Amino acid sequence: MPAAQLFLNAGGRTGGTVMWFFVILVQFFTGCSAMLADTRMTYAFARDEALPFSKLLAKINGITHTPVNSVWFVVFFSTVLNLIAIGSTETATAIFNVTAPALDISYISVILAHRIYRDRVQFIEGPYTLGRWGPPVNWISIAWVIFISVILFFPPTRPITASNMNYAICVALFIALFSLSWWWLSARNKYIGPRTKELMQSVPEDDYDDGDHRNSTDV
Structure with a gap:
């Protein structure tokens, strides 16, 4: 209803x-x-x-x-x-059904990259960490997301037919193939990561100096 x-x-x-x-x-x-x-x-x-x-x-x-x-x-x-x-209701459902596993996979991609490249990249830890419990918690998280993502790609009912098939896996594969293709064709030659330093350098220093001066004067 x-x-x-x-x-x-x-x-x-x-x-x-x-x-x-x-x-x-x-x-x-x-x-x-x-x-x-x-x-x-x-x-x-x-x-x-x-x-x-x-x-x-x-x-x-x-x-x-x-x-x-x-x-x-x-x-x-x-x-x-x-x-x-x-x-097509089936196509729209397939597109929207991929959002949950895609969100989970976006989390573990960062965790997995940190575990794999921890010796190559200088990682600055935050004020709170899990210490020695960090690695096992990371791997448990990765295993859980892989498991739940597979479950979320399953069809909702049996027997599996063309009408009740969960086509979210097809959408996920298309997104993955498109992203990888674009990376190898173009993005890997231009993308160097977030350019936060360039943005900070473009901000006039006078704004900070004036603010600091006003704060010191007020005090």
Whole structure:
């Protein structure tokens, strides 16, 4: 039963309308938050030349001083993903089902890289660490995410047919192949990691000097 019908049955016309209004309001703010995070991620990767058309996506608008191109790219891409559901529910479900394992895999990719390259990369530990318990906890986390990701790619019911097959694995493989192909074809020659030092150097030092001067004067 659709959610709107449940609200109508539970609260009547007035109560159901009020509850549905709050659902729409929550969806709106959730969408704004997700779009903000996606835009920041798109701009960050484009700024470091890790995406196709990086120069276009990383361009800062001279009036608003914001990455407008990245914003519109996220809006367009999100709209296309949602329009897919109109033509094929199975395709849209496959795309959205990949989000949970993809999020988990993004976590363990960093953990796994840290365990593999810990002797080659100078790692600066934070104020709180697990000490000697760190490595076993890391490997347990990796094993768990691999296990749960495999489970999440399973079809929901048996027997497996073309209609109930979980096609999220196909979407995940496409994303992985596209990312690896782009890395080997172009990104590996340009991407050097986050360029935070360059950004900090572009900030005028007078702003910091004036702030320090004001603080010292106030004291």
